[in-house]
Amino acid sequence: MxxxxxxxxxxxxxxxxxxxxxxxxxxxxxxxxxxxxxxxxxxxxxxxxxxxxxxxxxxxxxxxxxxxxxxxxEGRSPTPLVSPRSVMYVADEPHHSHLLAFAAGHGRAGGSLELIDGPASRARCAALRSDWVVAAGVDHDALDIxxxxxxxxxxxxxxxxxxxxxxxxxxxxxxxxxxxxxxxxxxxxxxxxxxxxxxxxxxxxxxxxxxxxxxxxRPKRRTLAIGPVAAGSDPGDHFVAHADMHFYFGAEHGDLMFSPADETPTEPADARPEEIDVAIAIDRINDATTLGLRSVRQAWAGLRTFSPxxxxxxxxxxxxxxxxxxxxxxxxxxxxxxxxxxxxxxxxxxxxxxxxxxxxxxxxxxxxxxxxxxxxxx
Ligand SMILES: Cc1cc2nc3c(=O)[nH]c(=O)nc-3n(C[C@H](O)[C@H](O)[C@H](O)COP(=O)(O)OP(=O)(O)OC[C@H]3O[C@@H](n4cnc5c(N)ncnc54)[C@H](O)[C@@H]3O)c2cc1C
CATH class of the missing domain: 3.50.50.60 (FAD/NAD(P)-binding domain)
Known part of the structure; x- marks a missing residue:
């Protein structure tokens, strides 16, 4: 033994x-x-x-x-473990107050989120619709792992x-x-x-x-997918997340990685994506942007497990x-x-x-x- x-x-x-x-x-x-x-x-x-x-x-x-x-x-890895990738939390009018409260909470905790208006948000992600985005908060210290x-x-x-x-x-x-x-x-x-x-x-x-x-x-399922954006549409370099987590997306090797930020309670299992969750993500992101998502190359899901x-x-x-x-x-x-x-x-x-x-x-x-x-x- x-x-x-x-x-x-x-x-x-x-x-x-x-x-x-x-x-x-x-x-x-x-x-x-x-x-x-x-x-x-x-x-x-x-x-x-x-x-x-x-x-x-x-x-x-x-x-x-x-x-x-x-x-x-401490130099053990032969390749860098991280690379810079700002995260931009974007808000439409109904979620503007949510973004402000979120930023204020970080300020009180000694953190920082740069608050910018709608046009400045579009300067960072041109695909955001001008009649959708009213403000954003940028976390400059985020990284890709x-x-x-x-x-x-x-x-x-x-x-x-x-x-x-x-x-x-x-x-x-x-x-x-x-x-x-x-x-x-x-x-x-x-x-x-x-x-x-x-x-x-x-x-x-x-x-x-x-x-x-x-x-x-409590294990909760979350879905991610990768798909092509419409010709000429540019998601920019930021990772973009809805201020109240209705979706998130970011450029990934010429395509878009995206999620409806779902949190479906489930039993422990080898999680699989549901078509409906991918469809919800596409709808929400197309409402907020001109990225023109129509199809997916790959979708997957995993369990995020939370304590009480x-x-x-x-x-x-x-x-x-x-x-x-x-x-x-x-x-x-x-x-x-x-x-x-x-x-x-x-x-x-x-x-x-x-x-x-x-x-x-x-x-x-x-x-x-x-x-x-x-x-x-x-
Ligand atoms: C879609 C999605 C996006 C995420 N994005 C991020 C992110 O951007 N940044 C971030 O920090 N986190 C992110 N997370 C969360 C992160 O992936 C998890 O918090 C983390 O991977 C949990 O690691 P773990 O080792 O606890 O669980 P797991 O990776 O699930 O490992 C648990 C292991 O235990 C094994 N096991 C279970 N039961 C037994 C048994 N009886 N005998 C032997 N082995 C057993 C399983 O096979 C499994 O390999 C994301 C998660 C998901 C699903």
Missing amino acids: ETADVAVIGAGIAGLSVAAELARHVTVIVVEMEATPAHHATGRSAALYIPTYGPPTVRRLTAASAAFFRSAN DVAATVATYRSALAERGGRLRTSHRVTALDRSVGGWEISTTGGPISAGTVVDAAGAWVDRVAGLAGIRPLGF DGDLVLGPDPADPTFVWCAGQGGYGIHTSPAAALATARLALGEPLPAALVDVGLTAGDLLPSRLATNAGW
Whole structure:
């Protein structure tokens, strides 16, 4: 039987990043049910780093992750992990007040969003209709992330530190023993002192296998598609998102990548796109722009999984500290992964958060699952 100090369940970006971090200190094995890592949410994202996206704790984790991406993991990656890509939140008249409130919230939190009027918005994205756009807010610090290179970086760090990755190993049972956990998988048994649950949409199912109380995570389907724009139409260089998230789009190798920003609650599964969601995105974007979307070359969907309070859940379960959550990455799991991995690893090892996380205003209480027990009145 294979043994390790820690078994991480799930080889998405959450599991691989926390495993790479833990492997600095302890022996680690990552257990993944699919034949390849990053098969589910991680391989299906819009691949953006957006400092202004998400609730305050998410934004702090995002800020604390910038150094990793900008330094290409201290030069470990042979290619840059990020490249500049401003995000422009655009508003029509009914959503103008929403944009102003959003910008004011960022101002109070010390962030910045440059507010511009309709003509200035069209100067950045000429395809926006003059009778639709009234204002926009520009996040100049957003970035495009090379997700494949980021995943490869975490994998190579894991391997360099002696960590193991076992694919096609679905965890089917988790039994608490005196020294830790006996883990039954479709690839054979594994024993580990601590289990990290980084199973994405399946985190509550994995907790259930371990006899740990599920926390109420909600997977929500989101659809992305790529299609051609009308001849002569130019989406510009910005990533454009509706101020109240009715759609988003951005140029992608001469085509347009776009989404209706759907959030359809669903069971954990290999998510597939629905034609209706693609059609809704095309309608909304054609209403707001002259991009003239008519067809798609490719469409896909993935699950964004949210905790009951919308923030990530990182660290030991209050009922059993050998069961560690790394969950609820929602729509931010790529750009929060460096800081979330660091926090999960430190909390799993019973250590305080490091200065890099404390300096952006994070506390262990913001992250630990015990906050949900309190909120739910357990
Ligand atoms: C359309 C879309 C756009 C997005 N855009 C962005 C973006 O621009 N920026 C951003 O930061 N985030 C974005 N996200 C969110 C981001 O993709 C996720 O937050 C992140 O990928 C979650 O990573 P994960 O490792 O938790 O989950 P996953 O990648 O789903 O990994 C979980 C893994 O656990 C494995 N697993 C589950 N159960 C078991 C079991 N019993 N045994 C073994 N293995 C198991 C699964 O096979 C899976 O590989 C987007 C998501 C979607 C769907």
